[in-house]
Amino acid sequence: MKKGILYINQFFGQIGGEEQADFEPVIREGLVGPATALDEALDDVTITHTIICGDNYMGSHTEEALRRISGFLQDKDFDIFFAGPAFRAGRYGIACGNVCQMVQEQFKVPVVTSMNDENPGVEMFRQKIYILKGGKSAADMRKDIKAMAQLGQKLAKGEPIGAAQDEGYFGRGERHQTVMDPPIPAADRVVDMLLKKLNNQPFQSELPIPKPDRVPIAPAVKDLSKATIAFVTSGGIVPKDNPDRIQSASATKWGRYNISQYKDRLPAGEYKTIHAGYDPAAANEDPNRIFPLDALRAYEREGKFGKLHDYYYATVGTGTTQGEAARMGREIAQHLHEGNVDAVILVST
Amino acid sequence: MRLEIGNFPVKDIRFGDQTSYHQGILTINKEEALAVVYEDDHIIDADLVIARPGESVRITPVKEAIEPRCKVSGGVMFPGMTNDLVRAGQGRTHALKGMSLTVVGKHWGGFQDGVIDMSGPGAVHSYYSQLINLCLVGDTDEEFERHEQQKKNRALRWAGHRLAEYLAKCVEHLTPEEIEVYDLPPITQRSPEVMALPGVVYVMQLDSQMEEMGYNALVYGWDSNRMLPTFMHPNEVLDGAIVSGSFMPSSSKFSTYDHQNNPTIKRLYQEHGKTINFLGVIMSNLNVRLEEKTRSALFVAQIASTLGAQGAIVAEEGYGNPDADFIQCIVELEKAGVKTVGITNECTGRDGRSQPLVALDPRADAIVSTGNVSELLDLPPMDKVIGELESIARDGNSGGWAESVRPDGSIIIEDNAMFCGDMICGFSTKTVKEY
Structure with a gap:
């Protein structure tokens, strides 16, 4: 018999509602809340423990919460790890994603969670872990638990996992070949698809092409000499202690740092790169190589443009998903608007 | 144009005194058959080896596959290649079905050569595991390319085509078990009912990315790198006008057998007069230079529009750089109002x-x-290897690398191979x- 462990939040862990959202992580032997239904739905896996943590606590003390949960698991023997289902609950979804990712990386054990497609946790974690397509609310608990049990059982036993559309999880961005069942020759598929297209009937391409998301080029700044210019980089230049804990790859966070006190250049030693996608030596020796504050200040003095915005913005652009990048861009743009910035220099590495 | 293909199903192949076909058994006089191979002095060693579906056999390096056929109504196979230039695609052709004349290097492989597993998990990755493979295993004196990754494989490929025609000659005067008829009249002389159906073209982008002659797919013997897209009758493709090249990773290629039996053409024939008006084949290519890619795409769109096509299927014999030709061709067809489906x-x-x-x-x-x-x-591992297993690791196979062949005979390769x-x-x- 294989063994599994389930992670749930304070609400499903029967600790309490929003007033208990700061509840610190605990591990309980046996079954709490949805663990009972999950255990029943599993044939060859038994749930041995339930971990419970408040959504706020996980959201505001993520590293500490994950550290403690990792500690709980050090002496446990388990073949599969479950979290949720999280339905549409955003904080809960992100918590399930964070816990699953940590367990998968540290314990090399397969993980399964479930979320609704509108849960922000889906886009944050779908590339890394199996997230089943779940219902909107706890009314779908039984169905979602059953799906988690089915996929989890296969994973625990090391059985092959089918394609996303067949198994019901969010695609992880991996495309692989598979023999069709039934084995329909491509000649028939291509002619059938053409007939549908000719007859204006719906058809499904086997190689869906993502819609290009092109941003039109902004009109030129009319009078650069009066313009406030801001600098945004995905090159990972941050204050040396990385105060916002921006990830070195697959970033989901960005930082905003005041540079008004630096009149000539960004001081080496005070700033560094945390970007894991390129050799940091040159950037750390002189961070102006990535964020050319020295050149920008020179232009500012020459009057080429009016003023450099007091803050620069930074994140890490390696492995970062398009969805996350777009969200961070929108958030940064909001700040730039509020700061009356006229134009932005956006720099990759 | 009307083509009849008379089928002679081959249930087994044996060696014997006289090359003959009787009740599904193809008997081959090996000496006589090899004499056809040795007509080219560049062939220095040749043998014939039979591999049957389900056997524990791995065949590599495979260079070409051909369905043995001969013309019985005048004409020749592979005009412009192994024979004089005459029109293909009409009259009667006889074919040995269920088998492939499979051309294999005795030692040396290359980028473009492939692997066939007759059983096991690899079998599903090659159509040829389902056929009886009569393997022509040979070596040549083509020293200039012996250690080259890209090989023209000229002597062995031409020998394969000669041998395929020789084998089929034994059924030239026999009565076929069944006759397939491919009859598609001129596009302006079809019934009003057929003309009312949406016109469809099949666009073939042949592998033609080698600038040097001798590697690319042939159209009536002409190197497809040196052509503009042209309009062809589907029967020509089915009847030996198109011969496979010796370039491009193997899994992306069309062998000559694939052209002779092209299932997309056959399915379009089935739909003709029912759901579509099958206009024909636009024979195109895959190019290296952007201007050439664009020119071919524009020509394809022009021919399709001029023919009044409403639908098109575009097939790409390759991947990587030629994906640009593939997508551009689809885009130009769509811009011309031709509803297009790609296959790649x-x-x-x-x-x-x-x-x-x-x-x-x-x-x-x-x-x-x-x-x-x-x-x-x-x-x-397989019990028997036809050819030389080490070629996968040694000779620059597009799906192999130095560690691809393990001492126990098992292999780890990319699907490319x-x-x-x-x-x-x-x-x-x-x-x-998506997973």
Whole structure:
């Protein structure tokens, strides 16, 4: 018999509602809340423990919460790890994603969670872990638990996992070949698809092409000499202690740092790169190589443009998903608007 | 144009005194057959070896596959290649079915050569595991390319085509078990009922990316690198006018057998007069220079529009750089108002996360995917190897590398190495899905 462990939040862990959202992580032997239904739905896996943590606590003390949960698991023997289902609950979804990712990386054990497609946790974690397509609310608990049990059982036993559309999880961005069942020759598929297209009937391409998301080029700044210019980089230049804990790859966070006190250049030693996608030596020796504050200040003095915005913005652009990048861009743009910035220099590495 | 193909199903192959066909048994006089191979002085060693479906046999390096056929109504096979230039695609052709004359290097392989497993998990990755393979295993004195990764394989390929025609000659005067008829009248002389159906063209982008002559697919013996897209009758493709080249990773190729039996053409024939008006084939190519890619795409769109096509299928014999030709051709057809479906394979990388085609365009909204060249295949040892296993690791096979062949005879390769393995001609039962 294989063994599994389930992670749930304070609400499903029967600790309490929003007033208990700061509840610190605990591990309980046996079954709490949805663990009972999950255990029943599993044939060859038994749930041995339930971990419970408040959504706020996980959201505001993520590293500490994950550290403690990792500690709980050090002496446990388990073949599969479950979290949720999280339905549409955003904080809960992100918590399930964070816990699953940590367990998968540290314990090399397969993980399964479930979320609704509108849960922000889906886009944050779908590339890394199996997230089943779940219902909107706890009314779908039984169905979602059953799906988690089915996929989890296969994973625990090391059985092959089918394609996303067949198994019901969010695609992880991996495309692989598979023999069709039934084995329909491509000649028939291509002619059938053409007939549908000719007859204006719906058809499904086997190689869906993502819609290009092109941003039109902004009109030129009319009078650069009066313009406030801001600098945004995905090159990972941050204050040396990385105060916002921006990830070195697959970033989901960005930082905003005041540079008004630096009149000539960004001081080496005070700033560094945390970007894991390129050799940091040159950037750390002189961070102006990535964020050319020295050149920008020179232009500012020459009057080429009016003023450099007091803050620069930074994140890490390696492995970062398009969805996350777009969200961070929108958030940064909001700040730039509020700061009356006229134009932005956006720099990759 | 009307073509009849008389079928002689081959249930087994034996060696004997006289090359003959009787009740499904093909008997071959080996000495006489090899004499046809040795007509070319460049062949220094040749043998014939039989591999049957289900056997524990691995065949590599496979260079070409041909269905043995001969003309019985005048004419020749492979005009412009092994024979004089005459028109193909009309009259009567006799064919030995259920078998392939499979051309194999005795030692030396290369980038473009492939693997066939007659059983086990690799069998599904080559159509040829289902056929009886009469393997022509040979070596040549083509010293200039012996240690080259890219090989023209000229002597062996031409020998294969001569031998295929020689074998089929034994059924020239026999009565076939069944006759397939491919009859498609001139496009302006079809009944009003047929003319009312949407006109459809099949666009074939032949592998033609080598600038030097001798590697690319041939159209009536003409190197497809040196041509502009042209309009052809589908019967010409089925009847030996198109001969496979010796370039491009193997799983993305169309063998000559694939052309002779192209299942997409056959299915379009079935639909003709029922759901579509099958206008014919636009024979195009895959180019290196952007201007050449554009010129071919514009020509294809022009021919399709001039013919009044409302629908098109575009098949790409390749991947990587030629994806640009493929997508551009689809885009130009769509711009011309021709509803188009593409058929190709993908290259998604070892982790499956790379962009599947080099070029993408939202107008290519209908694509059938026949396989993934970068999929890793770990295949168990086979009791017998026809050819030389080490060639996969040694000779620059597009799906192999130095560690691909293990001491126990098992191999780890990319799908790239499987002989015509992604079956873009339409045989493929594979697809690519997101995981």
